[in-house]
Amino acid sequence: MKNKQFKSPSTGFWIFSLCIALFVGMIVAVGESNFPIPEVDVTYNSDNNWEGTLKINENKTVKISGVIHSNEGTSYGAAIRISDNSTVNLVFEGDNVLAGNSGIISAGIEVEEGSTVNIYGMDGSSLTVTGGKYSAGIGGIGYGSASATNPKAGNVIIYSGNIMAIGGNRGAGIGSGYHSSASNIEIKGGNVIALGTGSGAGIGSGYGTSGGAAVAAGVGFYNGGNIKISGGTVKAAGYHINFDNFDPYNTETLYGEGYSNTHAAGIGGGYGASSGVIVIEGNADVTAIGASGGAGIGSGRGTSRATNYDADNFNVDITIKDNAKVIAMATNDTRSGQTPEGGAAIGLGRGCTIEGNPKGSVTIEGNANVYAVAPYYAQAIGGSRAVGSAVIDAHLASVDLESTTLVMAISDGQRDAIDYVDESDLEDYIVLDFSDEYFENYSDFFTEDKFPLKIAAVDYADADSKSIFSVPGPEKRSFMVRVTGAKKYNFVVEDYKGEHGETIFISNAVGKNNAEFFPDPMAVKRYDAAGLTARLDRNGFIEDSKYGQLGLNIRAKEGIFEYGSTFFCDVITDQTIINELNSKIDKKYVDNLDRILYFNIGAKDRNGEEYSEITGGKVKIYIELPAGWDKDDAHALFVKSLNSGDFSGSQKLETIDGVTYLSFETDHLGSYVLFDPVRKKPDEDDRKEENGGEDGAEDDSKNSIKSFLTGDNIYFRCTVWTIILMGSLIGFATAFKKPIGKRFRR
Numbered sequence: 104m105k106n107k108q109f110k111s112p113s114t115g116f117w118i119f120s121l122c123i124a125l126f127v128g129m130i131v132a133v134g135e136s137n138f139p140i141p142e143v144d145v146t147y148n149s150d151n152n153w154e155g156t157l158k159i160n161e162n163k164t165v166k167i168s169g170v171i172h173s174n175e176g177t178s179y180g181a182a183i184r185i186s187d188n189s190t191v192n193l194v195f196e197g198d199n200v201l202a203g204n205s206g207i208i209s210a211g212i213e214v215e216e217g218s219t220v221n222i223y224g225m226d227g228s229s230l231t232v233t234g235g236k237y238s239a240g241i242g243g244i245g246y247g248s249a250s251a252t253n254p255k256a257g258n259v260i261i262y263s264g265n266i267m268a269i270g271g272n273r274g275a276g277i278g279s280g281y282h283s284s285a286s287n288i289e290i291k292g293g294n295v296i297a298l299g300t301g302s303g304a305g306i307g308s309g310y311g312t313s314g315g316a317a318v319a320a321g322v323g324f325y326n327g328g329n330i331k332i333s334g335g336t337v338k339a340a341g342y343h344i345n346f347d348n349f350d351p352y353n354t355e356t357l358y359g360e361g362y363s364n365t366h367a368a369g370i371g372g373g374y375g376a377s378s379g380v381i382v383i384e385g386n387a388d389v390t391a392i393g394a395s396g397g398a399g400i401g402s403g404r405g406t407s408r409a410t411n412y413d414a415d416n417f418n419v420d421i422t423i424k425d426n427a428k429v430i431a432m433a434t435n436d437t438r439s440g441q442t443p444e445g446g447a448a449i450g451l452g453r454g455c456t457i458e459g460n461p462k463g464s465v466t467i468e469g470n471a472n473v474y475a476v477a478p479y480y481a482q483a484i485g486g487s488r489a490v491g492s493a494v495i496d497a498h499l500a501s502v503d504l505e506s507t508t509l510v511m512a513i514s515d516g517q518r519d520a521i522d523y524v525d526e527s528d529l530e531d532y533i534v535l536d537f538s539d540e541y542f543e544n545y546s547d548f549f550t551e552d553k554f555p556l557k558i559a560a561v562d563y564a565d566a567d568s569k570s571i572f573s574v575p576g577p578e579k580r581s582f583m584v585r586v587t588g589a590k591k592y593n594f595v596v597e598d599y600k601g602e603h604g605e606t607i608f609i610s611n612a613v614g615k616n617n618a619e620f621f622p623d624p625m626a627v628k629r630y631d632a633a634g635l636t637a638r639l640d641r642n643g644f645i646e647d648s649k650y651g652q653l654g655l656n657i658r659a660k661e662g663i664f665e666y667g668s669t670f671f672c673d674v675i676t677d678q679t680i681i682n683e684l685n686s687k688i689d690k691k692y693v694d695n696l697d698r699i700l701y702f703n704i705g706a707k708d709r710n711g712e713e714y715s716e717i718t719g720g721k722v723k724i725y726i727e728l729p730a731g732w733d734k735d736d737a738h739a740l741f742v743k744s745l746n747s748g749d750f751s752g753s754q755k756l757e758t759i760d761g762v763t764y765l766s767f768e769t770d771h772l773g774s775y776v777l778f779d780p781v782r783k784k785p786d787e788d789d790r791k792e793e794n795g796g797e798d799g800a801e802d803d804s805k806n807s808i809k810s811f812l813t814g815d816n817i818y819f820r821c822t823v824w825t826i827i828l829m830g831s832l833i834g835f836a837t838a839f840k841k842p843i844g845k846r847f848r849r
Contacts, residue, residue: 159191202232220259259278301365311376341366351390366403386426396444475520519534642655739777
């Protein structure tokens with residue numbers, strides 16, 4: 104009688120279930136997001152909704168799934184209210200819409216002071232929240248009076264999901280309402296759009312106080328709280344801009360619904376409010392737009408009356424760091440009868456500091472990338488107009504831009520684009536004087552239909568560093584660039600080609616802290632290595648029928664080649680040329696050539712002319728060694744015309760990302776031979792190579808095992824490990840299904 108594989112059907116099912124559970128567990132473990140979703144206590148959906156306001160006054164996790172809930176036109180206020188110092192996790196799934204009542208002071212998701220909401224979105228889900236009267240979309244409510252005792256908004260922390268938050272009238276998109284300050288606002292991830300309404304900030308405070316009103320709480324008393332953005336994509340504006348149509352290089356796309364009647368920052372303060380403390384860090388990608396005197400990032404519009412200015416409480420503290428990417432812009436005031444002045448792109452709103460008493464600080468450090476564009480009479484990073492004057496300039500108390508950052512700053516030409524505390528600071532900036540004379544001198548090139556120009560800035564010492572900025576029109580502008588410690592930069596007009604197809608070049612390398620246009624391609628040649636030159640790189644592959652595709656890397660430092668030059672590397676397969684090259688190689692090398700690759704390395708200038716020689720330095724070349732070559736003996740040989748060969752003393756093997764290259768430095772351009780010298784047993788070695796060889800098979804086996812154990816496809820590995828585990832458990836169960844004595848009985 105045959106032995107049964109299992110004692111009972113349930114045993115097999117148990118083992119199979121265990122394996123599946125282990126597999127799922129591994130998948131969950133490796134596929135878990137940075138912010139795991141908390142365990143849900145209660146769920147609301149389209150069929151199981153609440154009436155009026157969902158009041159939550161205890162610590163719990165609430166999930167909404169496909170909920171559409173508006174209290175507009177009812178007797179209720181907020182859609183959700185969180186109170187009594189509660190911490191609530193709000194998880195949303197599917198498409199959800201929540202709205203407060205525009206006739207009642209209420210937020211969309213109302214968070215009282217002392218309470219916290221943590222918001223999590225499931226993959227592909229969305230949440231749209233609109234605030235009610237005087238209140239935020241997500242955050243606090245507003246108050247009818249400007250009493251200094253008005254409570255702050257509660258804390259808002261966003262972890263994930265697609266979120267749009269729109270303030271009610273005079274409320275921030277995310278933050279506080281009218282006559283109130285925000286507390287803590289943190290965005291860790293997700294895709295967030297926040298729009299202020301009626302002079303509320305996109306993210307920060309609602310309408311603080313009017314600059315012309317005589318009130319107990321003066322301009323600067325209210326603030327945007329503590330705002331930290333450490334991840335995700337965030338777009339915030341002090342008005343209802345359509346970000347789908349927004350182009351940061353075309354200022355005409357800035358102006359949207361209601362911008363001229365709002366005076367709030369994109370991130371920071373509403374009308375008459377300070378910014379509070381703002382930190383943008385990590386890998387956050389942020390766009391912030393202020394309106395009609397409000398800063399892009401900073402304070403809202405201030406006051407023209409010194410008696411209404413609260414200098415003791417006014418606060419602007421902005422830090423942008425790590426790898427954060429920031430676009431900050433502000434709009435002009437275009438109301439009838441008003442001077443067209445705006446706030447800074449980053450810093451102070453208009454009328455936010457007394458003359459001679461600078462306020463606020465901006466720090467940009469790490470590898471941050473910042474593009475800041477200011478409206479009329481304001482600085483891109485700095486201030487606008489001082490309190491009580493239409494002509495006195497306001498200044499920041501502190502501006503610190505580290506040399507590792509990349510900052511492109513543009514103002515209207517009335518002021519420096521970047522505020523500075525000391526004259527010596529100017530040496531750290533590149534000032535591009537794009538006055539109207541530039542455009543007049545080259546009017547054939549710069550016709551009106553070519554604007555706005557998009558210009559790419561490339562660090563002359565680092566071809567990989569690239570940023571784009573815009574010249575809106577042929578009027579005087581102030582461009583200041585603070586870039587990665589470089590004193591020299593090359594600029595290329597990307598959107599315009601000359602009549603012969605040549606790109607127009609601009610460079611400050613020919614003059615300190617200034618730039619010069621080169622619309623004539625031949626004009627570039629007049630500058631030697633100390634002038635208009637660029638670091639030259641080429642990464643790619645050599646295609647060769649004999650050895651397949653081989654990696655290639657060629658590098659030349661700044662000063663060797665003029666800007667616009669290119670490298671080339673061509674494999675030589677013509678036997679006539681090969682024979683000619685062999686005739687020029689010294690016999691002591693020819694006799695030892697076994698496996699050989701012939702190629703040409705050269706460089707061409709921007710007009711396609713090949714360099715006959717190079718001066719000022721050496722080129723470094725990396726050539727991938729073909730499979731099967733002896734890495735210890737491979738050499739590169741320059742083929743000189745005088746029948747002699749010459750090895751570079753810099754020749755060495757380098758491994759990059761697991762690939763072995765033969766690298767060498769040379770000041771020669773021309774024909775090269777890469778060769779593997781004759782081996783002691785060429786027949787045996789060749790046979791092993793052609794047939795795969797035992798050693799090769801063993802190595803391949805080892806490499807396959809190593810790849811399996813360390814590969815990136817973790818889901819595949821989990822599946823295979825589960826199958827192995829399942830087999831082991833089945834074998835284990837089979838082996839021990841009977842006592843040992845019975846297993847050995849014949």
